[in-house]
Amino acid sequence: MKKKVILYRDIPAEERQRLEAQYDVTFFNNINEDNKGAFIAALADAEGLIGTSTKMSSELLSLAPKLKAASTISVGTDLYDLNYLTERGIPLMHTPGVLNETTADTLFTLIMCAARRAVELSNMVREGRWTSNIGEALYGTDVHGKTLGIIGMGRIGYAIAKRGHFGFDMKIQYSNRNRKPDAEQDLNATYMEMEELLQTSDFVCVMTPLTPETERLIGAKEFAMMKKSAIFINGSRGKVIDEAALVDALSNGTIRAAGLDVFEVEPLSGDSPLCKLDNAVLFPHIGSATAETRLAMITCAVDNLINALNGDISQNCANQHLLDR
Ligand SMILES: NC(=O)C1=CN([C@@H]2O[C@H](COP(=O)(O)OP(=O)(O)OC[C@H]3O[C@@H](n4cnc5c(N)ncnc54)[C@H](OP(=O)(O)O)[C@@H]3O)[C@@H](O)[C@H]2O)C=CC1
Numbered sequence: 014m015k016k017k018v019i020l021y022r023d024i025p026a027e028e029r030q031r032l033e034a035q036y037d038v039t040f041f042n043n044i045n046e047d048n049k050g051a052f053i054a055a056l057a058d059a060e061g062l063i064g065t066s067t068k069m070s071s072e073l074l075s076l077a078p079k080l081k082a083a084s085t086i087s088v089g090t091d092l093y094d095l096n097y098l099t100e101r102g103i104p105l106m107h108t109p110g111v112l113n114e115t116t117a118d119t120l121f122t123l124i125m126c127a128a129r130r131a132v133e134l135s136n137m138v139r140e141g142r143w144t145s146n147i148g149e150a151l152y153g154t155d156v157h158g159k160t161l162g163i164i165g166m167g168r169i170g171y172a173i174a175k176r177g178h179f180g181f182d183m184k185i186q187y188s189n190r191n192r193k194p195d196a197e198q199d200l201n202a203t204y205m206e207m208e209e210l211l212q213t214s215d216f217v218c219v220m221t222p223l224t225p226e227t228e229r230l231i232g233a234k235e236f237a238m239m240k241k242s243a244i245f246i247n248g249s250r251g252k253v254i255d256e257a258a259l260v261d262a263l264s265n266g267t268i269r270a271a272g273l274d275v276f277e278v279e280p281l282s283g284d285s286p287l288c289k290l291d292n293a294v295l296f297p298h299i300g301s302a303t304a305e306t307r308l309a310m311i312t313c314a315v316d317n318l319i320n321a322l323n324g325d326i327s328q329n330c331a332n333q334h335l336l337d338r
């Protein structure tokens with residue numbers, strides 16, 4: 014009898030066929046109110062889960078008593094209750110590495126767009142409001158030669174810093190749980206406490222995972238520490254910052270601008286006060302969203318599930334260190 018696997022996100026046919034060759038696959042194109050009942054029924058027999066974008070709470074996972082492995086098509090693991098999975102000895106596989114460069118490109122696009130007011134000024138052209146030279150009031154600010162502060166100098170943080178150092182002649186500084194000798198050596202990055210980084214960076218870029226320690230890491234107090242000319246960039250998770258405090262900081266001129274790829278609640282409502290601010294550049298969580306990289310992530314996630322269901326979690330297991338204890 015083939016093992017039962019739930020695929021809860023549409024993936025290309027070839028990748029789906031790789032799963033179907035080995036498993037009895039039940040497919041859901043995202044989970045919503047209409048299909049949630051069928052999804053819950055399928056959990057009863059599922060040994061594997063693969064997908065993304067759906068919150069997998071302990072309550073939901075407890076309805077899958079036969080579950081042996083889960084594979085998320087993302088590097089971030091915050092949609093899963095990792096502690097619960099670990100208690101049950103279930104590996105959570107993820108996709109580190111394959112999306113670093115693409116996500117760093119996206120984050121740099123946010124940096125550039127926010128600094129050069131690209132969206133605001135493009136809208137001015139589209140809406141027929143470009144009637145003369147733009148004038149000083151609409152000038153942007155330089156990126157090259159400025160100071161880039163990275164909070165969370167991991168795989169993606171490093172790739173962003175690399176662009177800043179080699180491409181834009183920026184001074185790189187970072188704060189992180191542990192020091193990163195590679196970044197210090199390769200990119201001449203300076204390690205400092207977050208408070209000093211906030212006070213001295215022209216661009217502050219957050220790239221930590223969402224964990225209990227990083228939830229609301231940046232709030233009103235932290236925005237107040239930043240330079241008035243600072244540009245704040247968040248590519249990690251929305252809950253790493255206090256979004257209401259950011260709205261205040263952008264509205265009151267506490268900081269100059271922000272570029273955001275992630276939000277407290279996604280999709281962001283068009284009614285959000287952020288949508289009314291010209292100095293906020295807003296992307297719909299597209300860090301890794303290129304055709305090439307999304308395919309690489311899906312291929313990686315399918316490989317990960319197959320390996321994990323075969324008992325091999327030596328690569329890409331987010332809770333391996335916890336399972337090994
Ligand atoms: N917007 C998007 O589309 C995307 C968003 N992401 C988000 O980016 C996150 C990072 O991805 P990635 O770079 O691959 O992950 P990494 O694990 O490589 O990097 C995360 C970094 O954050 C540091 N960190 C963790 N906790 C803390 C803390 N409490 N204080 C300070 N530093 C901390 C880690 O430090 P240490 O190494 O010392 O443990 C590590 O250097 C993902 O978890 C995801 O949430 C990822 C991809 C795309």
Ligand SMILES: O=CC(=O)O
Pocket residue numbers: 086087088089090112300301
């Ligand atoms: O947000 C995207 C991810 O891969 O994590």
